[in-house]
Amino acid sequence: MATNWGSLLQDKQQLEELARQAVDRALAEGVLLRTSQEPTSSEVVSYAPFTLFPSLVPSALLEQAYAVQMDFNLLVDAVSQNAAFLEQTLSSTIKQDDFTARLFDIHKQVLKEGIAQTVFLGLNRSDYMFQRSADGSPALKQIEINTISASFGGLASRTPAVHRHVLSVLSKTKEAGKILSNNPSKGLALGIAKAWELYGSPNALVLLIAQEKERNIFDQRAIENELLARNIHVIRRTFEDISEKGSLDQDRRLFVDGQEIAVVYFRDGYMPRQYSLQNWEARLLLERSRAAKCPDIATQLAGTKKVQQELSRPGMLEMLLPGQPEAVARLRATFAGLYSLDVGEEGDQAIAEALAAPSQFVLKPQREGGGNNLYGEEMVQALKQLKDSEERASYILMEKIEPEPFENCLLRPGSPARVVQCISELGIFGVYVRQEKTLVMNKHVGHLLRTKAIEHADGGVAAGVAVLDNPYPV
DSSP: OOOTTTTGGGOHHHHHHHHHHHHHHHHHHTOEEEOSSSTTOSSSEEEOOEESSOEEEOHHHHHHHHHHHHHHHHHHHHHHTOHHHHHHHHHHHHHHOHHHHHHHHHHHHHHHHOOOOOEEEEEEEEEEEEEEOTTSOEEEEEEEEEOSSOOOHHHHTTHHHHHHHHHHHTTOHHHHTTSOOOOHHHHHHHHHHHHHHHHTOTTOEEEEEOOSSOTTHHHHHHHHHHHHHTTOOEEEEOHHHHHHHEEEOTTOOEEETTEEEEEEEESSOSSGGGOOHHHHHHHHHHHHSSSEEETOHHHHHHTSHHHHHHHTSTTHHHHHSTTOHHHHHHHHTTOOOEEEOOTTHHHHHHHHHHHHSGGGEEEEESOOSSSOOBOHHHHHHHHHHHTTSGGGGGEEEEEOOOOOOEEEEEEOTTSOOEEEEEEEEEEEEEEEEEETTEEEEEEEEEEEEEEEETTOOSOOTTTTSOEEEOEEEO
16 A cells, blocks of 8 residues: 655654644643553653554455444354353363463353343454455454453544644645544443443442553543443442452442442453452452443453454354354454464464464464564474473464555654554454343444554554554545
8 A cells, every 4th residue: 555645754854843743732632641650640641652644544444344343243242152162162271371261260150150240241342454465455354352451442532633633734634534533432431321221220330440550541531531421420440449348239239339330341350460369359259240241251251362263263153143144254254364272183283384484473372462472483482382282272373464564653752753664453443232132232433543663563552562543544
């Protein structure tokens, strides 16, 4: 894809002036992060890193990503309700991956006791890259689906104004008009509000499970503010707070500080280091409750890499979404090559292929939060170590997506504006709400484009690698 901004990227003086204006606009719009020096305080903040120009995205791929999102919502929900599929799929992983095993233990405990919650809420984000085909045309390929703490819906709502401003400064008003309006925070809040309403207790609150050190608080506040506008109150608590002040009554209604909770929205709890023994106990208490969890433990497990790999097997989508051939076809069209590393002939063959052509594969553990995947020489070393160990079952192999690089200018606090070769990742936010067995809401609610320099193999905005961006449809 050729860049629209080629000549503009060559003029260093103009870039520096534009960058100053863009940063001021980002601060004015609230594209903000707390600083790494003061992650618990909003007294000193800075802008979240972003691109100076919007990046070109083929309209057809953007439309395809939006069109398949409701199918992904249905699929995640179907997986979360299929206990036998989850158990069979994760059986080898939980023997080797302690984190997945602990999540699965809670899942089993909840099933054994009987699920108390009747309202289920999914706020997910499906992420894609644009694979360069042999004929040079780009194809949409899914990287992963985030079923817990899918972030940047709030800040993505605020970035279109920044890029419109930059283009307007350059008197490119026609181009500025092509930047899509985008408000994921409103749609995510809509899902939470629906779950809150179906819970059926007008004085109950929404509980946001927060991290102690949360730099990305303004992203979360955007959703809280949307809820408050609907007169739905949100309280922020940590797992430690829940363990000290959370309780269930005889009907398994959840109370925190004596206030009933209708919805639990997790913005923590997706990485092993976020759990102490006390935090695991708090998570179990929350899962046993009647409150609508976003996500409940089964939906978090549905987002694991191992489940993603298993879904790509022939016949799996048909089994989970019976009688929906069109949805199955749309989903399958986005799948990249995914390979099991379970002990046995199939796993041996996958390892042999990856060692023979390491540049074509990525090694992925069952982890969220960015910065966990292994590429190239690192992957080769890891595979050689894992080859004869059962620990390999805690990983999957994935075909490496090779997008067409392009030039853009990345803006980060404390760094000069620099033009680099980049690639982008497109995320589409999806929301669904189910009451008992009835799906009452299923929609896509916006997008997130993140862009990074090609020298970085892995990592998102929160991991400090990618920056926020907007798609410029072409």
